[in-house]
Each structure stands twice: as C-alpha cells, then as structure tokens.
Amino acid sequence: MRGLISDTLESGGVDVVGEAEDGEEAVAVVKELRPDVVTMDVNMPNVDGIEATRRIMREVPTPILMLSAYTEDGADETFAALDAGAVDFIAKPGGEVSAGVTGLEDQLVELVDSVADADVSDRGPAADESEEADAEPEPTTHDEVTVEPNTTVLIGSSTGGPDAVERVVGSLPADADIRVVVVQHMPAAFTGRFADRLDQGTELDVREASDGDRIGRGEVLVAAGGEHLEVSSYRRGRLRVKTVDEDRGQGVQPSVNVTFESAAEVIDDPIVGVVLTGMGDDGAEGVKALKRAGARVIAQDEDTSVVYGMPKRAAATGCVDEILPLDDVAAGVVGGLADV
Template sequence: MRGLITDVLESGGIEVVAEAADGAEALTVVAETEPDVVTMDVEMPGMDGIEAVERLMREHPTPTLMLSAYTEDGAEETFAALDAGAVDFFAKPGGEVSMGVSRMETQLVETVRSVAGADISGAGGTGTGAGTDAGTNAGGGAATAAAAGRGAGTATAARTAGEVEPNTTVVVGSSTGGPDAVERVLAGLPGDADLRVLVVQHMPEAFTGRFAERLDAACDLDVCEAADGARVGRGEVLVARGGRHLEVSRYRNGRLRVSLVDEDRGQNVRPSVNVAMESAARTVDDPLVAVVLTGMGDDGAEGVEAVERAGGRVIAQDEETSVVYGMPKRAAATGRVDSVLPLEDVAGGIVGGAP
C-alpha cells in the first residue's frame, strides 16, 4: 500500500521523500526529512494514527491527511485523529483498496496538495505552506475527499437570542477544516434563538451521521443528519447527508422541508453548498443568511450570489482563521459578501450582524 500511494502521488507530480511502516517510525522520518505534508493511515501496527498525530503535532507540527476506513467505526477513529490535529481525511472505498486508490488518484493528489497548504496553527504548530514534497506514512485508500481540521479561535455569540430576526434561516457551507469550524460556529449560537440551520460539509455518507452527533453534543441547538422529507424549525439543525444534495423543497410558517437529491446537478461535489444555498434562495421568503467557511475549491460561490440576489446576508470566514482559504476567497471574489469575519466572530455575525 505504501508503494501504491507513492506511485499515485509521484505520478501526480508530488515528490515522496520518505515512507514509514508505523507511527513510531513516521515520527522519526518526519523529523529527519521535514516534509510539507504527511499521509497517515488511521490503523497501523504499534503506534496507531491517532497517537502518531498527537505526537506529531507536539513535536514536529506538519499538515497531515488521514487515510481512513469508509465505515462508521472508521468515522469515529477519523474524528479522533482530526481532534488530535489532522487537517483532512481521505476515506477508503469498500472492496479492493488498491483498485480504489488507483481509481481516485486525481482526487487524492488534489487533496494532498490542498492539505500541504493548510494553516495548522490551531493544532499547536505552524503550517509549512504549499509545496511539492510529501512524506507517506502508511497504507491508505480512496473515496470522496472529505474535509476536517483545526480552525483558529473560539466562536462566541456576540448578540443575544432576542436580537435575531424572526424566522431566520442559515445555510453554512464548508470543506477542508470545516468540521472544527462548523462546531465552533454552532457552539456560539444561542439555543433559544429563532434560527433554523442547514449545514453542508463535504464529507462521505459514512461520516455525516457521526458528524451530526458531534455537533449536537457541542451546541445548544438540536442537530441531526438530514433525511429525505425532513423538516427543520426553530432551534434545529440539519446536516446534509454525504453523497446526496440537500435542497430546500418547501418553506411555510417558519419551518423548512428538505429533499435529498441523488443527481449531480452540475456540481463536482455531493453534497454541494451551491445546491443548498440556491434552493434556499428560491424557497425561503423570510430572513436568510449564507455562511462560507474554510475549504478548498469554489463551492458556495454561486450559492452566495443567489442568496444576495434574494435579499439575504452573506458571511465569509477570513483568510487568517481559515485552514484552507479557497471557498471563502471565491465567495468574497463574487462581490456579494457582506462581512468577512474571523471564525470567532461568525456566530455573532449570524445572530445580529457583523460586530
């Protein structure tokens, strides 16, 4: 598997400067070679990926991409690695792993390059910046590149629940670095605020249910994974299910109804922030807020334009606190963003406008 990962990365123009058979050896080779990015399997003999990431972030902070099993158990372990400081993860598909890696090699290369440029200061170290070298630590796999990481700052609600406009709908989109950033934003929202929230995080299906559970435990709002036909009202949050687009299909009396769509809709990711925001802009006739957080790519740029045209407000995370300043940058470039805020101010911006 290490040979296969090396071949895939080098065929994509990335120089692999070292390999390691387990976590302990990985720490040694990272210290010796100082790579720009590390790929790390979650499950390894001896020191596993979670412990290895914890030590790596303490001793030699380096942007790290986890290679994880495409299962609910794999999701639990992967989130633990993200908590330890890993930037992102790449989920292995079912079946023959080597075939899966080869089939998804372009996506794996793009994800490794994105992680190499991540700002990991929130994980206790300083990002090395984008580069062309990579240290490969263990066997991996492939599937949809989902996102996670460590944001900077702590989200706090700068306004009170009473100042929220009645029947406000919020659509939050994120990718690389998003799970931590979304958690911090939701934790800063008052539980009794008149908000109904949709979260679109680029993440495969096996992971979004566990992600919703984590968010529910971290904030005062009621959070669950979206189901087709689900409704969301005051104080409730739906997390888009991986592998499906989330659309607002109906809005009445402060309650949203959503549909899960198994079509590409012209997007290269599923779920897509664009699809959710555009559907909300078409359907919701009460106050609407679009939020674009850290992530690679341009998903959300079309969505914020639709929200602004519909009279809604648009907030983008700033570059300094973004793990990857891709999606917020592209959103800001549309000229439709009302506020560019550090992560710790986003919740306050949602509740009562920009501080």
C-alpha cells in the same frame, strides 16, 4: 498500500520524500525530513495514526491528511484524528485496492496539494495538554438574544470544516429564532457521526438530514454525504428538505451551491449564508443566488481558514457582506440578524 499511495502521488507530480511502517516510525521520519504534508493511516501497529498525529502536532506541527476506512467505525477514528490535529481525510478504497487507489488519484493529489498549504500553528494538542483536551466540548451558554424572527442560517464548508462548523454552531444561541442547515463535504458514512458531534456541543437540536425532513426554531440539519440537499418548501418558520441522488454537475455531493440556490428560491424570511474554510469554489454560485434573494452573506477570513478556497471564491463574487475570523462568525450571524 504505502507503495500504491506513493506511486499515485508521484505520478501526480508530488515528491514523496519518505515512508514509515507504523506511527512510531512516522513521528521520527517527520521530525527528520520535515515534509510539507503527511498522509497517515489510522490503523497501524505499535503506535496508531491518532497517537502519531497527536505527537507530530505537539513536536513538529505538520499538515496531516488521514487515510480512513469508509465505515462508521472509521468515522469515529477519523474524528479522533481530526481532534488530534489532522487537517482533513480521504476514505480508503474498498475491494480491489490497486484499482481503488488509481481511481482516487486526482482527488488524492488535489487534497495533498491543498492540505500542504494549511496553517497548522494552532491545531492539535498544546505542549502542556491535560486530560481535559480529550473531553467532549461543553455547549456554549448565552444571555438572552433578540433577533429578527424566522431566520434561516445556511453554512457551507469543506477542508478543515468539521472543526470550523463545530465552533460556529456551538456558539449560536438556542433562544434566537433561527434554523440552521449545514453542508459539509463528507462521505455518507461520516455525516451521521458529524451530526452527533455537533449535537453534543450546542444548545441547538442537531440531526442528519433525511428526505422530507422538516426543521423549525432551534433545529439544525446536516446534509447527508453522497446526496444533495434541497430546501423544497418553507412556511411559517418551518422548512422542508428533500435529498437528491444525482450529479447536478457540481463535482461534490452534497454541494453547497445546490442547498444555497434552493433556499434562495423558496424562503421568503431572512436568510444568512456562511461560507467557511474549504478547497475549491463550491458555494460561489450559491451566494450569488442568496444575494439576489436579499440574504446576508458572511465568509471566513484567510488567516483562520485551513484552506482559503471556498471563502475566497465566495468573496470574489462581490456578494459577501462581511469577511470575519472564525471565532467572530457566530457573533456576526447573530449580531447582524436584526439588520437582515
């Protein structure tokens, strides 16, 4: 697998400067060679990828891309690696390994190039980390908030998005009259676990979306991986969604554009669109549709984005009302609702 990954990256123009057989060696190699980016497996002998990531981020912070098993167990391990400081992940191929890796060449090279530019200065465990660092996040509590009724919040993200979405959704007040739809670029085996994590860190009720689901006040739907999520109808503060298993020419499934554009067509109450960190331009067309529908749009700023791709492309449309640091996004959503 190491040889195949190295060959794939080299053929894509990436200079592979070293390899390691296990996590212990990985830490030593990274400290010696100081690469721009590391690809890291989770399951390795002696020291696994999660612990190796934790040590690297503590001792010599370096952008890390995890290679994850495309399973629910792999999802749990991957989220643990992201908690330890990894920037993003790519699912390892099943079946014939050589054919699978070759098929992933473009995506792998693009992710490595993108992750290499990530700012990891504030990721991973602190030098004086304590046992609390691995504890589940506590839901944020809020004073009573009065906002515009029947507001739908739409959030789109990609690379670096899981942590960003958790921080935004975890800071949204449950006593506001909002419903939230999250589109995070993520494989199908991972989005259910992601929804569970969000649910543990917020006062809102979070679940993975299924075809025909309805949500109302205080509820959050996370688009399932491998399918687009459309808002199919909206009435009296409750919206219904449908899942679409077709390409739609977006290059990713689920696509932020598909969800944003469908919401703009059917929702006649206030909408707030949010574009967070991510690679590529998904969401740019979507924010245009939202703006035409009278929505308010927020994008994450460059300094706090792991990858300033999607927010930058959204801002370039001229349809973004505010560009905010990550920790100000939730307040921007709530504080601006009365003006929508």
